[in-house]
Every structure is written in structure tokens, then in C-alpha cells.
Amino acid sequence: MASLDASEVAKLLAEYGRRTALAGGNPYRSKAYLRAAESLAALAEPLARIVAEGRLREIPGVGGAIADIITKLHRTGCHPSLERMRRDIPEGVLEMLSVPGLRPDKVLKLHKQLGIGSLAEVEAAAREDRIKNTKGLGPALQRKVVQGLDIRKAALGSRHMHRAAELMAAAERNLRRALPNLRRIVPAGDFRRGCELVCDLSLVAEDAKLEDGPELVKTNQLSVYLTDSEHFGSSLLLATGSNAHLQQLRTLAEDQGLSLTDRGLRRGDKSIAAKTESGIYKALGLQYIEPELREGRGEIALARKHLIPRLVELKDLRGILHAHTDQSDGGNSLEEMAEATRKRGYEYFGVADHSQSARYAGGLSVERIRQQHAEIDRLNARFDGRFRIFKGIESDILADGSLDYPDEILREFDFIVASIHGQFRMDRELQTERLLRAVANPFVTILGHMTGRQLLRRSGYEVDVEKVLKACADHGGAVEVNANPWRLDLDWRWHQRGLELGCMFSINPDAHSIAELDLMRWGVAMARKGGISADRVLNALDLRRFSQCLADHRNRTALSSAKIRGSAHQSPVRSGRFAAMGEG
DSSP, X not given: OOOOOHHHHHHHHHHHHHHHHHTTOOHHHHHHHHHHHHHHHTOSSOHHHHHHTTOGGGSTTOOXXXXXXXXXXXXXXXXXHHHHHHHHSOHHHHHGGGSTTOOHHHHHHHHHHHOOOSHHHHHHHHHTTXXXXXXXXXXXXXXXXXXXXXXXXXXXTOEEHHHHHHHHHHHHHHHHHHOTTEEEEEEOHHHHTTOSEEXXXXXXXXXXXXXXXOEEEEETTEEEEEEOGGGHHHHHHHHHOOXXXXXXXXXXXXXXXXXXXXXXXXXXXXXXXXXXHHHHHHHTTOOOOXXXXXXXXXXXXXXXTTOOOOBOOGGGOOEEEEEOOTTTTOSSOHHHHHHHHHHTTOXXXXXXXXXXXXXXXXXXXXXXXXXXXXXXXXXXXXXXTSSEEEEEEEEEBOTTSOBSSOHHHHTTSSEEEEEOOSOTTSOHHHHHHHHHHHHHSTTOOEEOSTTOOBTTTBOOOOOOHHHHHHHHHHHTOEXXXXXXXXXXXXXXXXXXXXXXXXXXXXXXXXXXXXXXXGGHHHHHHHHHHTTOBGGGBGGGSOHHHHHHHHHHHHHHHHHHHHHHHTOOSOOTTTTSGGGGGOOO
């Protein structure tokens, strides 16, 4: 039989991975197959050439064992292990693994106990209440299935930003090898616009030999827009989008007797601007609009008045806050994390391990806090002012909105990130009140991942975001832009409202290892998409100003605590519905 192309092998490898998961094998191995399958689907050159040249291991996620499987699938269209697994589980059952939150063991129980054999059947069973009374499944799983199905429908074909970046970097390498005449290659589509989930894998490439004008080449899941140097700007603009932004640009152009196509901005047959995006915006009387803002949400009106601020950049950030060490659930020591931060050019590092109620994550007892603080003092003495570690904690917000240490312990920290890690199913009013009380706590410096969402896994909890943003502005607490690509919380669509209300933001990696310190780039992408400038970012302050900011905050906290101790009255939040819930 004829050998299979990359898209066909990708489908088979993805099936291999899903069947491996159902067979109860190593879950990391199953995920590795799926990741490699996704990389194959985005290849920019023929798989046959890569196999023949022995370059399979250059593909992201492909090691020696997976390369052998790909080679066999490519050459024969089958694999003995895959054929064996096919005899055990019907094909329709594999679809159910695409539901976020539905683990392989639960998929097997649904199949064996209820005879469910497809995505449509599991949806019908969940919506008809047939799962909740089944032994070993129950109402919690039924709710999870319904929520997962909704998430799946909303995000079909999407991938996380960091994964899209890996795929497009690999595609660029492949393109440069396959087409040596290419010059500039730039990511486009929703990735270039900084969207939190990426559907459109697009690259714009300048082809030195192109003669007939811009053209589109589709390769599996990848779109490559080939263009020449004279039309590079217009090709990049159109390939970046969004549709709403481009439509508004075209309307503006038409009002000026112009047209906008992949040949550029034109008046009849005359080219006005095409070489650069900035030239096109300038010719339309607009300030340059950064790609992240191009969503048709008022950016053109601002650009006409030249009111778009300079957006925050990674180079603006002077310190890293909210990072974990091996004292809680991180993978590296405090010293290793601090040194890695310093070597990346930052001026300070704010450790924020989990607090004592987070037993699932090795949360720190009071005794362990004191030990960590002693180590911080020792390391800071060694740094001698050239770099500084700040004493922080990620304190759990309890059900009643209080933090999980007494005030005498809280005041020992330089800063506190307050976050919710449980009891997500509170109703909207109670969850909002919980957050309002936490934000009103004078010890809180930063509100962590405000809505608790995990992209492609779970929706955030119900909360009145506007009320919480206003409280952050009123009490001086910064709002976290969590840079972990699975979170990217707070959603960028709320950033502008936060700015209007007077909020400061803090771009934090929520790092659990040295490698995750580099997640900062995704938080910056989200902040830029929300229109945030560096002067509204807490950790864009240099070491001297950040230290002074924390000192001022501690002074206000001491004054506020004294007033609270001297008052016989409860705070407005405390006297609300939480009063009956106690302090737990």
C-alpha cells in the first residue's frame, strides 16, 4: 500500500494515544502520543522526506520510541499494538476522552456499566440524569460531564498559546529547510493577536522568488501566506485579523475613497501603502495598532485620536512574584528559584508558597514559614542589595473570605497573594462576598487568579468581577494576571474595566519550577491584549520603588489593623451573610 501522509499518521497516532489511556497505561505516555500527533498535523513539509532523512526526532514531542511508531504507521498504515487495542474498545468510546474532566477510568465505567459508546450517547445520558444514580459515577461526575461538554463545544479546535508557539516554531524550521528562498517568517492569526486559545495556525513568509503576488498554501492544520517584500505589510495585516478589525479598517478606507486588499491600501490602481503595517495605518490617519488590540472593540476610534498607550513589554518587568518552591509543591529550592530569576535579569523574586490549609500542596506551617524566612535573610545578606528575595505566601481564601493565618503571622510577610483553591460551587453572591472580604483584608497585596478558570479544563467560578475589581481599586490590592497558559486569569476582556476603575495589575508566572519562570511571556501577552501599560503593573517597579511600595503598604496595614482592633463594629462584609458561617 502507499505510504501515509502526515495528517493520516497524525490521526492514527492520536488514536494510539487515546487507546493507550483507556488501556490503563502510563498517562504521560498517552499524552506524549497526543502531543506528537498534534505536531505531525502541523508539519510544513512532507512526512516522507522527514522519515527518509531520519529527522523525525526534530519534531516537537517525538522521541525514539514514538519515531518508531510513526515510521511503521507511515509505511504500513497500521501497528500491531494498535490493532490489539482496537479489539478491546469500540472506536466511538474514544470520542468521550475529548470531554474535559472525564478521565479514562470514568470513560470505561460509563461504557461498561451503562453501555455508552459515543460522545452523543454520553451527552444524552448526562442531560437525561442517567449517570448520577450509577454506582461509582454519581451526581458530581454527571455535573462534570455536562460542564466538560459545554467547554468542549466552545473551544473545539483550540489549543493553548504555549502549544501553538511550539507548533509554529517547528513549522518555521521546516519551512526554512524546505524553501531556502524564504526570508522573514512571522506568526499571524489569533496567536499574533495574543488570544488565550489559538485556533488559527498561520504564518506569513516573504518569498524572494514569488512572482505572481501573495498566495495561500494550506498544509494540514497550518496556513502559510507567501508574499513578496512589497506586499509583506498588507499580507501580515490581513492574515492577523481579526475579521471585525479588518472590516472596520475596510469601512474607514472606503470612506476615504480607498480599498484594502492583500495588494495593500489602494486608490484605484495606485498603491498607497502595502510594504508595512504601520504605513497602512498611517495612510488611514491612524496611530499604529498593536496586533493584540485588533478585535474591533473600539481600538480604531482610539487610534484616530492617538490615545492608545504604549503596552507593557516583557522587558518592562523588573521582578517575579508568586512563585513556588520545593517547600510546598514546587520542583526547585528557594535558592535555585532565586538564582534563576536573577540570571534572567530580574531585580527581585517574591516567593509565594502555599499556605497551611493547602495540605494537598504541602502548605507551610508557621514553623516552616519561620524557617523559610531565616533562609531568605541569609540569601539576601549574600546578595548584598544587588538582588532581593521578598517574603510572600499564597494564602488560601477560606469559605468566609478570611485568610488562613492569624494577623500576627500575616504581618511577618512582605506581601501576600490571596487565592481561592476550593469550594468553587458557591453561588455567585456568596463567592463574590468571599472575595470582597479577602480584598478588604489590609494584609492582602495581590488577588490571585480571580476567577479560578483553567482553560480547556474548567470554567471559572461564578463571581461578580466588576464588584471585585472595584474593591481591589478601593483597597489598593493588585489584580493578578496569572501567566500560566492554562489559567491566563484574569480574562483580558476585564482588563480595560479594571483600568477604568483604577486597578493596578501584577503579572505573575505562578511558577512551580525554574522552567516555569519563563511563563511570564504569556502573562505579558494577556496584559497587552487587555490594553495594560507598564505604569499600571506592580512588578514593573524597580527594586527601590517596589520595596518602598511594600513598606508603604505595611504602614497602611498597621494603621488599618490598629483601627480595626480599636473598633467595636464589624466591617460591612463581615456583618453580611458570612457572619452565620463562622471563621472556618
